[in-house]
Amino acid sequence: MSTLTVDGLTVAFGGIKALDEVSFHVEPGEVFAIIGPNGAGKSTIFNAISRIYTARAGSIRFHGREILELPPHEVVRLGIARTFQNIELFEKATVLQNLLVGRHSRVRRSAWREFLFLPGVRRGERAARRKVEEILDLLDMQHLRDALVCDLPYGARKNVELARALCAEPELLLLDEPASGLNPEETADMSFWLKDIKEELGVTIVMVEHDMNLVGRIANRVMALAGGRVLSVGSVEEVQSNERVQTAYLGAAA
Amino acid sequence: MRVLFKTSYDQDIDLLVLPGERMRVGALIALAILAPLLLSSYYLSELAIFFSFALAGIGLMVLTGFSGQVSFGHAAFVGIGAYVHAVLVARGVPFPLALAAAGLLAGGVGAALGRAVSAMHGFYLAIATLAFSIVMETVIGAMEPVTGGHMGMPVPGIALFGVALEEAWQQHYLYLAVLLFFVWGVANLMRAPTGRAMIAVRDSETSARSLGIDVRSAKMTAFFVSALIAGVAGGLLAHQLQYLSPETFGVGMSLKLMLMIVVGGLGSISGAIFGAVFVSFLPNAIDALRALMPDGLVSQAGLESFIFGAFIAAFIIFEPDGLHGRWRKLRLFLETYPYYKRATFIRQKRYLKTGRFR
Numbered sequence: 001m002s003t004l005t006v007d008g009l010t011v012a013f014g015g016i017k018a019l020d021e022v023s024f025h026v027e028p029g030e031v032f033a034i035i036g037p038n039g040a041g042k043s044t045i046f047n048a049i050s051r052i053y054t055a056r057a058g059s060i061r062f063h064g065r066e067i068l069e070l071p072p073h074e075v076v077r078l079g080i081a082r083t084f085q086n087i088e089l090f091e092k093a094t095v096l097q098n099l100l101v102g103r104h105s106r107v108r109r110s111a112w113r114e115f116l117f118l119p120g121v122r123r124g125e126r127a128a129r130r131k132v133e134e135i136l137d138l139l140d141m142q143h144l145r146d147a148l149v150c151d152l153p154y155g156a157r158k159n160v161e162l163a164r165a166l167c168a169e170p171e172l173l174l175l176d177e178p179a180s181g182l183n184p185e186e187t188a189d190m191s192f193w194l195k196d197i198k199e200e201l202g203v204t205i206v207m208v209e210h211d212m213n214l215v216g217r218i219a220n221r222v223m224a225l226a227g228g229r230v231l232s233v234g235s236v237e238e239v240q241s242n243e244r245v246q247t248a249y250l251g252a253a254a
Numbered sequence: 255m256r257v258l259f260k261t262s263y264d265q266d267i268d269l270l271v272l273p274g275e276r277m278r279v280g281a282l283i284a285l286a287i288l289a290p291l292l293l294s295s296y297y298l299s300e301l302a303i304f305f306s307f308a309l310a311g312i313g314l315m316v317l318t319g320f321s322g323q324v325s326f327g328h329a330a331f332v333g334i335g336a337y338v339h340a341v342l343v344a345r346g347v348p349f350p351l352a353l354a355a356a357g358l359l360a361g362g363v364g365a366a367l368g369r370a371v372s373a374m375h376g377f378y379l380a381i382a383t384l385a386f387s388i389v390m391e392t393v394i395g396a397m398e399p400v401t402g403g404h405m406g407m408p409v410p411g412i413a414l415f416g417v418a419l420e421e422a423w424q425q426h427y428l429y430l431a432v433l434l435f436f437v438w439g440v441a442n443l444m445r446a447p448t449g450r451a452m453i454a455v456r457d458s459e460t461s462a463r464s465l466g467i468d469v470r471s472a473k474m475t476a477f478f479v480s481a482l483i484a485g486v487a488g489g490l491l492a493h494q495l496q497y498l499s500p501e502t503f504g505v506g507m508s509l510k511l512m513l514m515i516v517v518g519g520l521g522s523i524s525g526a527i528f529g530a531v532f533v534s535f536l537p538n539a540i541d542a543l544r545a546l547m548p549d550g551l552v553s554q555a556g557l558e559s560f561i562f563g564a565f566i567a568a569f570i571i572f573e574p575d576g577l578h579g580r581w582r583k584l585r586l587f588l589e590t591y592p593y594y595k596r597a598t599f600i601r602q603k604r605y606l607k608t609g610r611f612r
């Protein structure tokens with residue numbers, strides 16, 4: 001069965017359809033890239049999956065489970081974590097705290113036990129830290145762990161956001177422009193990490209990305225989107241050579 | 255900068271790991287324990303009032319400083335706590351039970367308010383909480399048979415397990431113990447998942463949701479804990495005021511609590527304490543200033559509120575990190591002298607922030 005199946009997804013803001021009957025599916029273990037000119041509706045797909053935006057029609061199924069019936073905070077419990085195009089970190093908290101919040105869906109909570117810090121709470125904290133520490137090592141971020149996010153430069157924030165999503169131990173990772181704003185060196189690092197995440201952690205990745213170089217290096221399949229409609233789905237070469245895709249980009253550029 | 259090499263997760267989890275921090279907190283506690291030897295009973299009871307306000311400030315800090323939910327009506331919870339406690343004690347309920355009931359009831363009302371306003375932000379939340387406190391003040395005034403209405407009600411003395419605590423030093427230790435218990439509890443909460451969820455909601459509701467935090471229930475928890483602590487503070491305060499009337503717990507007190515945490519520095523427990531010290535001394539400072547002011551100004555009603563408000567505004571504009579932030583900068587300056595750069599604390603130029611969610 002497909003990991004993610006999107007069927008006839010329509011999202012509208014007032015009269016404008018940001019997504020118009022979008023359908024695609026993502027297979028286990030693949031890197032699926034979504035490309036398209038500005039305003040194509042790429043981020044809207046992610047926001048519909050996260051239940052930030054309400055779909056007008058269609059369905060989104062994760063291993064057959066309908067996501068559109070869930071409240072936003074339950075999506076991650078299924079195994080879907082994400083990053084945001086504009087970076088949504090907890091600014092006045094440390095990197096470590098940010099990543100620990102990433103564990104939220106995997107820990108048990110009880111306010112009064114925590115208030116008294118009963119032994120079980122400490123055990124839980126230790127376990128959460130072990131996982132967080134693994135992710136810090138994987139992304140080579142040990143030196144940042146105690147820094148406040150608001151003191152970090154842009155590139156580091158992107159990595160923190162990726163790390164935070166990984167702390168939720170997702171099966172499916174949604175990355176909204178993971179390389180935008182990164183310099184070539186940072187982009188190269190990012191592409192290695194994404195490969196590691198896919199191969200070592202076995203995470204399925206859906207990513208929105210403008211950098212076709214990066215897409216070409218790591219994506220198994222690509223979907224091109226414009227004006228809220230799917231133009232083409234296939235290998236990188238197929239999609240790039242598709243006529244409708246080319247006109248969409250030229251049209252957007254002109 | 256001093257770097258602490260951490261050798262185990264526990265060092266990350268423990269409170270007060272840095273030796274300096276330990277010493278400062280230890281010194282403060284020692285000072286508080288020795289206070290009855292150093293102060294007359296008049297000043298001890300002033301100190302008890304200070305403890306009560308500091309506790310209420312910690313309550314508000316949980317809500318506003320840690321969870322980002324502004325409240326301009328927190329005195330209402332202090333009031334609920336004070337009345338519930340006083341009424342119960344007057345009816346013969348033992349002190350600890352009455353205090354617990356005061357906290358729980360205030361907390362329950364807080365959670366209900368939190369649920370009602372969970373979709374509100376900023377300005378609307380400020381107005382809603384302000385309106386709530388005005389309503390509460392009116393309700394307390396109207397419940398005359400129980401609360402004595404606007405005539406007020408006397409508060410009985412403190413008795414613990416059948417022993418009357420009449421001496422100021424006895425009450426001092428009781429108040430200190432309650433304050434320390436809640437400081438410890440809040441510090442615990444903030445190093446555990448529930449506290450981190452509050453910080454997450456404060457900084458980005460959208461990503462909090464995407465990580466599995468039920469924002470509404472996190473806000474309700476924050477309101478509950480915050481109002482509970484304020485309620486307990488009210489119970490303590492009641493004995494020091496000795497006489498309760500609804501106006502005591504009006505907008506003026508809410509403003510005072512807000513001033514405390516803003517001046518102290520949002521988002522830190524020590525900030526609430528620093529702020530309480532500041533606010534407690536402010537009236538004395540204002541009195542001293544009165545002598546220097548022209549007569550027309552001194553006789554103006556609301557001078558104190560005006561000065562409180564002006565301080566809130568000034569701190570928000572010039573030192574959003576409060577006294578706690580000042581203190582951090584000062585310490586860094588001393589530790590890194592002569593290498594300190596002003597730039598350390600100047601924010602990186604913000605990248606484009608369009609399209610951010612709530």
Ligand SMILES: Nc1ncnc2c1ncn2[C@@H]1O[C@H](COP(=O)(O)OP(=O)(O)OP(=O)(O)O)[C@@H](O)[C@H]1O
Pocket residue numbers: 013018036037038039040041042043044045085
């Ligand atoms: N919250 C919103 N309210 C109104 N319109 C919106 C909202 N979010 C998105 N849109 C509109 O939906 C369309 C698709 O937006 P979306 O953010 O999905 O584009 P995108 O493909 O991610 O573009 P970009 O490459 O610029 O990130 C745009 O026309 C946008 O203006």
Ligand SMILES: [Mg+2]
Pocket residue numbers: 042043044085176
């Ligand atoms: Mg986008």
